[in-house]
Amino acid sequence: MMDQSKVQRNKLRSFTHLIVKSRFLLGLVILFSVGTVDFASAAEAASIDLGVTAQKAWDTVLNKADGQTKLTLKQAYEKVGNWKAQEQAWEQKIKTLHAANTAELERLRVEIRQTDDAKVAALAEQVKQTQARYEPLFALYSSVNRQLDAAKAIKNKEWSAAIRTQAETLRPVVQLAREDIRIKKKELAEARKRKSAEIKRLRAMLAGADSGKKQIQTAKKQASLVKERYANALQQFKQSAKQGQPSRVLSSLNALASAAEKWAGSKQHIHTLEQKVSTTYVKVRQEIAKRPK
Numbered sequence: 001m002m003d004q005s006k007v008q009r010n011k012l013r014s015f016t017h018l019i020v021k022s023r024f025l026l027g028l029v030i031l032f033s034v035g036t037v038d039f040a041s042a043a044e045a046a047s048i049d050l051g052v053t054a055q056k057a058w059d060t061v062l063n064k065a066d067g068q069t070k071l072t073l074k075q076a077y078e079k080v081g082n083w084k085a086q087e088q089a090w091e092q093k094i095k096t097l098h099a100a101n102t103a104e105l106e107r108l109r110v111e112i113r114q115t116d117d118a119k120v121a122a123l124a125e126q127v128k129q130t131q132a133r134y135e136p137l138f139a140l141y142s143s144v145n146r147q148l149d150a151a152k153a154i155k156n157k158e159w160s161a162a163i164r165t166q167a168e169t170l171r172p173v174v175q176l177a178r179e180d181i182r183i184k185k186k187e188l189a190e191a192r193k194r195k196s197a198e199i200k201r202l203r204a205m206l207a208g209a210d211s212g213k214k215q216i217q218t219a220k221k222q223a224s225l226v227k228e229r230y231a232n233a234l235q236q237f238k239q240s241a242k243q244g245q246p247s248r249v250l251s252s253l254n255a256l257a258s259a260a261e262k263w264a265g266s267k268q269h270i271h272t273l274e275q276k277v278s279t280t281y282v283k284v285r286q287e288i289a290k291r292p293k
Contacts, residue, residue, distance in 0.1 A: 048081050050238065057241040058249075065246050073246065076253040083260035090267035097274045104281045105206075111288055112202045116195040123188040130184050134177040141167070141174045198291075202284060209280040216273045223266035230259040 050058060058077075062070055144167045151160040237252040 048077065048084065048234075050241075054238040054241055057238070057244070061241055061244055061246060061249050064244070069246050069250075073250055073253065076250055076257060080253060080257045080260050083257060083264045087260065087264040087267050090264060090271050094267060094271050094274060097271065097278060101274060101277050101281060104278075104285070105209075108202075108206060108281060108284055108288070112199055112206065112284075115198050115202065115288075115291075116191065120188070120191050120195055123184070123191050127181070127184045127188055130181055134181065137170070137174060137177055141170045144170060202287060205280070205284045205287065208283075209277045212273050212276040212280065216270055216277070219266065219270045219273055223263065223270060226259065226263045226266045230256070230263050233259040 062073060065073060144163060148160065148163040148167055151163050233252070233256040237249070237256045240248040240252040243249075
């Protein structure tokens with residue numbers, strides 16, 4: 001009985017080990033598959049759009065070249081393609097980040113414009129309600145004063161004395177009411193002043209991105225010039241491929257790779273500047289977030 005139990009335990013351990021091993025192998029297969037896809041994508045990205053005629057000329061150059069020359073030409077060609085792939089990747093990153101920055105700018109502008117709106121509205125409503133609450137008192141006080149003037153006009157001493165007493169009783173209450181309204185109006189005015197100052201401060205922070213935007217415009221112009229140089233270098237490479245001289249083809253490929261590298265670098269620079277703009281917006285967002293609600 002004990003031996004049978006031991007055998008069953010050994011079988012169970014063997015089965016468990018088999019499952020773990022299978023999962024590990026499956027993980028390796030998946031990892032290898034992903035790596036293969038990535039490599040295939042990179043290889044595809046390294047291609048250059050030459051057109052039918054230039055592609056045939058390039059293939060001819062490769063077919064006629066000796067082994068070492070062919071390898072050197074392919075490496076130079078792939079270098080061009082890799083830089084071009086990086087340029088395209090940076091371009092996509094620029095578009096994504098620029099779109100995010102544009103959307104965030106609009107949100108920040110709205111939120112800055114609405115700074116302390118709720119506080120100011122609440123204080124304005126408080127002033128309105130306070131004035132409405134004291135309106136009957138002010139109306140009564142005005143009526144008593146008009147009666148006092150009428151009593152004085154007809155020289156009715158008893159009536160004048162009675163009305164004066166009523167007016168004197170109301171006077172301090174009216175003064176307190178007016179003071180209450182004055183204080184609330186002052187609070188409202190100060191809140192509006194703080195609102196204006198805060199809006200001005202936040203907008204000044206937001207304007208900190210303007211220098212980066214100007215730099216982006218300059219960088220885009222420079223990138224356009226680099227793109228033109230790449231286009232010229234590509235045309236020169238096509239011409240060299242048609243002529244079929246490996247040394248000239250390699251020289252034109254190296255020049256094309258240099259132009260592609262500069263083009264990719266110009267796009268990376270634009271992306272860096274977009275990040276600076278984004279950093280400014282993040283700081284403004286943090287300032288808004290830490291304000292008391």
